[in-house]
Amino acid sequence: MISLVLFVPVICGLIALILKNQIINRIALLSSGLLYLVVSAACWFNFKWYWFPGWLLTYFHFDTAGLYFFSIMTLVFCSSAVYSLFYFKEHSLSARNESIYVAELLSFISVMSGAILATNLALFWVFVEATTLTSALLIYFEKKKSSLEAAWKYIFICSIGIALAFVGIIVLSIGSRQINSLFFSDLYNHALEIDPFWLKVSFAFIFVGLGTKIGVAPIHAWLPDAHSEAPSPVSALLSGTLLNAAFLGLLRVQGIFIHAHQENFSNFIFLITGFLSLLVSAVFMLRLRNYKRMLAYSSIENMGILFIGISLGKYGIFAVMLHVLAHSLSKTSLFLTSGNILYLYKSKKINSVSGLMHTDNVTGWIWIVSMLSIIGIPPFPIFLSKFMLIKAFWLSGMYLLTIPFLLLVIIVAFGMGGTVFKMAFGDVPINYIPDKRPVFYAYVPQIVLLIILFVVGINMPQRVFDFMNNAAGFFN
């Protein structure tokens, strides 16, 4: 199964790139999405089959946390694959450009699943660096001046960050030279043998490196640019899956600290950066002029919340797992809908968009409901995860932190809600040129994601709950 996940998208992408045929492109994209759905479903029902060389199994493995993140990635990938069809139609791309897009997207997905499933820290690093390289071309896909600037900042800042993460990995191997292995399982089993000094030094580097990729403050410089300049389905993938993949790596590294009983050190760093990210997004949220950048800052906020969740240890980890799912799905829905708005108004400026309910009420409703989901209005699961985090603050004795946490979260919600309502209601701008409404498959992915979120929020299926609990238990 692992070989299917890793190689089939790349092969499909190559076929699309060689044949340059519109129908083949679409088949390649959708069939890879379908394959991912089938593999995720098969893993959820413990159905496994192996056709590939055994050595791959040493390096890649569907563990609980990996499968959880992989399933989230599958949902986001399928949504943006379907939405990409609308993107092709809207931009009337040539078959050649379409095939380039498909090949880049599929290789991006493939290396991302490699990063999620890798069992070796250094191999994980290789795949994370590869995600930077494959996605940079996607960010520059529209070939505008601004997208070039965004792509350059992204590839350069992330490459430097990831290079520093590699320094951290080497430093970790200095501290763990008796173990002489960088497989997560070996590191966990022999965590107490790792020299605490080198472990802490390595954490500083790995944290900065992966933190750059996750986009937490103060190392978030690339994130708003890249998310706002990429095509909407790619922005959804960047925010909904790429940040998660890097985050999972950091979670696994935190696992080493927990096994080595050194988590006080790392928790402190997680807590500080978490709050700093919340602060940065709260400050910027009130003065933004571009709605895609607003979504990007919301990603920084949510990554901050995840970091705060990790810092609370066993009290916060379940909330973190729930938040990862809820954030990815809501943000994907928001980014895809922002593609509809961009299509209708031909502008990313908040001031150019108003009266969305009059121009296209379905987009308007999805935009509002997705916003309600991301700021954590019940019954959506982000409400639950934030609530559990506040509970975790009390349980871990840091109840005073509830005040800044709530304050910053409310500022972000206020800023985002105000902007979304301003765009949805009001009069249609005078210079608005009516165009055809988006086709139905530009709405379906968002509606499906919102229904999933609604179901998880109202009555979480027992299987999902157990699975999340297992994934969380992995780090306890």
Added chain:
Amino acid sequence: MTNILIILLGTSMLYVFSVSRIEAYVKILSLQGFLLFLLVVIDIREINWVNIAFLSIETLVIKAIIIPYFLLRVIRRNEIGREVEPYITQFYSIIIASLIFIFGFVAAFWAAKTNAGIKPLYFGVSILLIISSLFLIINRKKIITHILCYMMLENGIFILSLSVANEMPMLVNVGILLDLFVGIFLFVIFFNKIQEMYDGSHIDVLTELKD
């Protein structure tokens, strides 16, 4: 012998601080690649031909020949001569470089005292290379200099990995090399695009996106 090579590697970085002709940077980069190759060859600890062949190809063919040649061609085609005036002037950068050197050697002395099983001089010089390339990336304005300094940063990381006795699995080594290679390739593609779209090619032109 290895000590002389490693000191030469450190000194090459000092030279980078003092010159402003971009072509000189590329020559230094190529020299660093060659020195790394010598280090790898002299310092063979085990007879594993696959590993030796891989490391030789990585250092000699890719780091010392292909990448510098590729970058030199880009520089000549775009007629880039000198680095523009950096944010911190040459005089102060050399003072900062000396401080970084002192720090590197302090790190080497410290590493010699600990029993972490690392080679002190390798460790010190790698730290020196990493910090000074980061400083140069922050201080210089031309995008091509950033790419060159990124390569020097990678060289620093390579020496750091040599200072440790542990070895990575072959799959990981190949992955790292592939990433580096594709990375440089993409950097150059984007560099060419920036050169085409904007008049200059230093980072001051990239100011369209902000809040």
